[in-house]
Amino acid sequence: MKKAICTGADKSVAMKRAQILLRILVMVMFFASVLFIWHNSMESAEVSAGRSGRVTEAVNGVLESMGREAVTEHFVRKMAHFSEYGLEGVLTVLLFVVYCLKPKKNMILSVLTGLFTAVVDESIQFFSAGRAPGVLDVCIDMAGFICGMLFMVAAYYIVQTGRVILHDRTVRRG
Secondary structure, X not given: OHHHHHHOOOOOHHHHHHHHHHHHHHHHHHHHHHHHHXXXXXXXXXXXXXXXXXXXXXXXXXXXXXXXXXXXXXXXXXXXXXXXXXXXXXXXXHHXXXXXXXXXXXXXXXXXXXXXXXXXXXXXXXXXXXXXXXXXXHHHHHHHHHHHHHHHHHHHHHHHHHHXXXXXXXXXXX
C-alpha cells in the first residue's frame, strides 16, 4: 500500500495536489531555515552580539523568576547554533519523507546536507565584520543537526511501526 502511495498508483487528484503542496511547504521551510542561518552569519559582530545580549537577558529573566542560575551569552549563542541546526535536521528528514525516500537509507546524504550548511555558514563569517569562523561551531552545528535528524528518523519509524500494528489488528479483526 505504501509503495502505491509513493509511486502514484491509485491516487486521487486531491491526494496528488495535497502531496505537491506538502512537498512545497517542507521545501520552503527547509530553505527558509538555511537562509536564516546564513543570514545570521552575514551580520557584523556588533549586531550579532546585540541580539545575543537581548536574548540572554530575556532567558535570564525567565530563569531568575524560576529561581535558577543565570546563563552566559556564550551559552545562549551556542544553544542557538545547536537549535537552528536541530531544526534543519528535522526538516531534512521531512524532505526525504515527503519525496518517499527512506530516511535510514539516506542518512549519509542527510548528514552531508547539514555539513554543507555548517561549512558554508562558518565560511560566510570570513566576510562579516568582526567575526571569524570556528571549527568548534561546525561541531556544535552538526551535533544539533544529528540530534534533530535522529529524532525525526525515530518518529518516522515509530509512525510506520504503528501503522503496521494498526493494520495487522484491523486485518485480524476483519
